[in-house]
Amino acid sequence: MHSHANSQPKFVLAGGTSFLGRHLQRYFEQLNYRVIVLSRARRMAPNHVAWDGRTLGPWAAELENAVALINLAGRSVDCRYTEANQREILTSRLDSTRVLGQAVARCHTPPLVWLNSSTATIYDDTRADAPANTEARGLLGRGFSVRVATAWEEAFRAAKAPRTRKVALRTSIVLGTDGGAFPVLTKLAKLGLCTPQGGGDQWVSWLHIDDFCRAVEFLAFQTTESGAFNVCAPVPLPNRDFNALLAQRFRPWLRLPQPRWLLELGAFALRTETELILKSRKVVPARLLELGFQFSYPTAAQAVAALTHA
Template identity: 60%
Template sequence: MARPKMILAGGSGFLGRHLTRHFTQLGYHVVLLSRRNTPSTVQWDGCTLGPWAAELEGAAVLLNMAGRSVDCRYTARNRAAITQSRIESTRVLGEAVAACQNPPAVWINSSTATIYEDTTGDAPVNTEATGRIGRNFSEMVAQQWEAMFWLTPTPSTRRIVVRTAIVLGADGGALPVMARLAKFGLSTPQSTGQQWVSWLHVQDFCRAIEFLIGRPVLEGTFNVCSPHPILNQELTSLLDTHYRPKWHIPQPKWLLEVGAFLLGTETELVLKSRKVVPRRLQDAGFQFRYPTCAGALADLLAQVA
């Protein structure tokens, strides 16, 4: 019996590695679409149709994670690259799906929990139904990304948007950097520490994607994050308790701005307050293996190099 095929666009990074491993273990044949020309990938440029489009025929799943990293300075050139890499890859995948004789059964497209506006203090959580959409650069990118996804009619393909929060893993993403800084005393609150952090263990991220694929009645937009967002000061306290550094270096906003400039990134990645919950996932019956950040870090920090 032929294995179901998953097309994973832009899956060469941290999350793509975990998804590939997870779904391969489930029996899928995972095909990676990548701008890199390697023996293990199918090459595409993320903006034009080509021979790669034939891979979509008969696929069980199309999962699009393509997009330039936001871990950079938001110069005009980088803003354009961040926006266009998401919009163009989604547009051309829509064209490819529409041209298929036997299109993918389900298409899951990445988005981000950053689409919601900055949420501070005791403000209500952002659900899919009640979340307040922001109007700054990152939030507008997410809106354009999602708008392009819904633009092309795909009547034979179920479609899902996943607004993913910060995914924590031992071998990539934000956590190894956070852990390395905490070891040297940067386990203190960043700025006021009152910004909310929406997060997710990488195992639950893969399991949530599996859950969405396996339930044909589910479609539309889903927040993919832990049900328990945490304050930055609580997150840094967990790191401090684990590493117990000999000294503690304060992290006022001005110092974060200097550090972000030197590292070639933006303070928004740590200062924006994200208070998001996965209401639709929970209502559909998804059970988190790591619902609390304390539990997730207990598992992951033991594995961080």
């Protein structure tokens, strides 16, 4: 460790209290970066700086001389798509992206790179036999979540930051033991709900949390490329195969079928949407692979084994 705080390169993380944010903060602190988290929390942890995700404020000074800015801010999509929630999901992403753009534009020495969250859900619902979506040949879909993703990337593109390289992270479902979808899936699997969800043909694009952190580091510091990147594992798989891995691991004595109507009921009870598990996402990280990025967990079998210590 350097004794002098300012000799550490500075990494600014907006939306850093989320599952992905907590992991990135730990990951980059271990690499000896000084990580400044822009946070809406009332009680401030050390290295956390208050912001509202909408308006310029004293927080904007933190972007000066930062080696990287990453924005993960946005209301969770794990909720019912009511009108109010839809509005909040959209505006939280657009406002934070827009105001960060204003802050970057005012910097004397702006961040060298700005990575902004997006989502692999930007692509169309993929037919079972369709080719996977790459950045160059992906089909953009329709519907609410696609509108959000498209507007989000549009706001990012519109930000004037001529001296800052910009990368949009089209992230898939990230698997970790302490947040995101995996703990829920594990709980369901132990109850016997590790059967195909709906038809089971829908594709799952996923990524181990360690590979997410490594991909962010790679895109921030080991390439000069910009634009949209699919941040997902190279081997997507059908929902039925993903559930089979969980069934094999947890071996519940009873396995319950999960037809679509039951999922709709369950999603309603859990205040979420079935789209999160029924939409087919077949996405591959073509650009990361072309640049030579190596995944620690290229297959779901490896990821599930690591996450459940099989």
